[in-house]
Amino acid sequence: MVVATDKSNGRSIPATNISPNTIIELEKGDPAVFEKYWRKRGEECSIVIRGWEMMSYHGDAKNNVCWYMLPEVERSIRRLHHVVGNAVTHDRYIVVGTGATQLFQAAVFALSPSHPSKPINVLAAAPFYSEYQDEISILRSGLYQWGGDAASYKKNEPYIEVITSPNNPDGIIRGPVVKSEAKGKLIHDLAYYWPHYTPITHQAGHDLMLFTFSKCTGHAGSRFGWALVKDIEVAKKMTRYVQLSSIGVSKETQTRVVKIIGVVCDGYQNFGSMESELFFEYSKHLLRERWEKLWAVIDESKVFSVAKYPKAFCNFTNESSEPSPGFIWLKCEDGVEDCESYLLEKLKVRARAGKRFGVDSKYARISMIGTDDDFNEFLRRVSNAKKECEKGVNF
């Protein structure tokens, strides 16, 4: 069903083919928004793998740390960080995993004491990424356990703090928050520290940094992540975890990572590329456009609010700009106590509840990186909710 263009708030929301009764799935972070870019690039991003290629478990016999990684994958990752300037790769070991999800668990394992008298606490400041807790708790490990909100950690015991920056769900730039005098180890999850989401204000140089292909270029189906690790023993222990968990990482995936990162970097390093055709510029533009449309609707909303982000100077784009996070961290205003249920029941939008992120149910997370249709339909429904609210409809 085609819904006519809505100009109620002075901005147009494009028509979509989604019926008003269809539930819009914005609970997960499937990065469909970037598909458009890769379609425009056409065949130059294709990979071909022949039947007899990539049959071995091994990637690089000379790599005495991450033995299943192809040498060209390592070069691609170093090149990408060199181009973007978002992280130090000098004097760092690279460990690759089946998504940052696997590497996060590898990192926690590697930083945990091997023979603890009790499990070490793994902490993150709320609101924290909704999956950390389940990933840590699923096997009831005797090595580590979920310790909850880092901001309220008061124990004088060793801990591991995960710092997600920009944060998922709320897009905030973060540093460690634990005040304990006990010895803490840090994992920096920098999945969203890329120029399309946030200004690149500095080259991150932490001891253990995680990145993912899913959120960088949008290839979530590939299941690929990487860690930059300062200490060789930590890198080796992470590699051992990945070995025991899945004997390495798909070589087909690694082949594609090399191709896609190569296309991104070539754009920046080859003379004559048009700025609007460069991956991060193009993607930033897409996300900025969405955020501007969102602000126009949210600013007039009586039901929802979203915190504003400060501008910052981006060393990569050489301009000052606001972040364009990958998620909307929506707060329901007074009168709506359960944001997720309200969204589902009244707007037929599936969001992820605030409670999953360790905060109260007035909050919910909505994906900002889904398809155009889903995003526009979401805007229309939020805009309509405002009107119903004005009409005094009870919610």
Next chain:
Amino acid sequence: MVVATDKSNGRSIPATNISPNTIIELEKGDPAVFEKYWRKRGEECSIVIRGWEMMSYHGDAKNNVCWYMLPEVERSIRRLHHVVGNAVTHDRYIVVGTGATQLFQAAVFALSPSHPSKPINVLAAAPFYSEYQDEISILRSGLYQWGGDAASYKKNEPYIEVITSPNNPDGIIRGPVVKSEAKGKLIHDLAYYWPHYTPITHQAGHDLMLFTFSKCTGHAGSRFGWALVKDIEVAKKMTRYVQLSSIGVSKETQTRVVKIIGVVCDGYQNFGSMESELFFEYSKHLLRERWEKLWAVIDESKVFSVAKYPKAFCNFTNESSEPSPGFIWLKCEDGVEDCESYLLEKLKVRARAGKRFGVDSKYARISMIGTDDDFNEFLRRVSNAKKECEKGVNF
């Protein structure tokens, strides 16, 4: 360095380019032997993936169990088992993983009680696959723990028994061995239950069966395995494990699995294929040839022995034949107590020690599926060891 053909035992061992001082790596099971087949098939086995394809985490919105699996992967797996006749797929759910390694852990998780008073014991009869113990023990789970040799399990407590058949390392066809009256759950690891390794004597119909692409077609670099699961709740719990462990399985890998399995099955189902060009016939021939060469050397060896395998009728090839296991389970004769050290020090062959498989050090495992050069050089060195032994050289 080219070593001249060795005809000392009446059979020729082809020349190799390996210097006598080079260590031959036969410790892992990299399935390089199958590369030759895929080269012969040429471009028909190639996959092409465009930049904008396979970007989503999702595989099949309609699959309410394994949501990250492409529907064509499910069809391919069912088709392959239908062609080979080695396992029942009717009334079974399919769960795919990043190798059978990930799925084995998913299976143990799924079969373990969710809130146990103490961890359930995971058992396997010795000699058992060397990695089970570390995979089970690495995180010190409170749900399950390694219980050791299934044959000596005497506790009257619930357990999970892993039955590897044909067994890795020794190629023996196995069934459950635990005699306890306690309730046990079974995982059947059928990685090697394919016609090139062993006669297909029946269609396996167990409740939980694991298979891997690595050992079936030789594509170990792809990291792909699948489980056939009778109980939907077990299948869902396994899927949840894979979700929390790696948010699914690489879509590039899944694309390749569809292509490769398609080529294998087409060979059998399309009229006019030459038998010698069919995957399992070709591969069985390669392995049989190696085993015959091995027997010629071993039968005359004063140092090593290998147990003989009984013939059985294979329903797939319609003939009676001996198994051709993927590994040589080598026993050192009296006078050599540590088979692995002897192999490394005297023959410069890296093997996996018997102790890793839960038995004594007179045993070691050698890969039978490596490159031609490595295999032939191994044969030559074993043959030379015999001669040195005859000359009275001390070992």
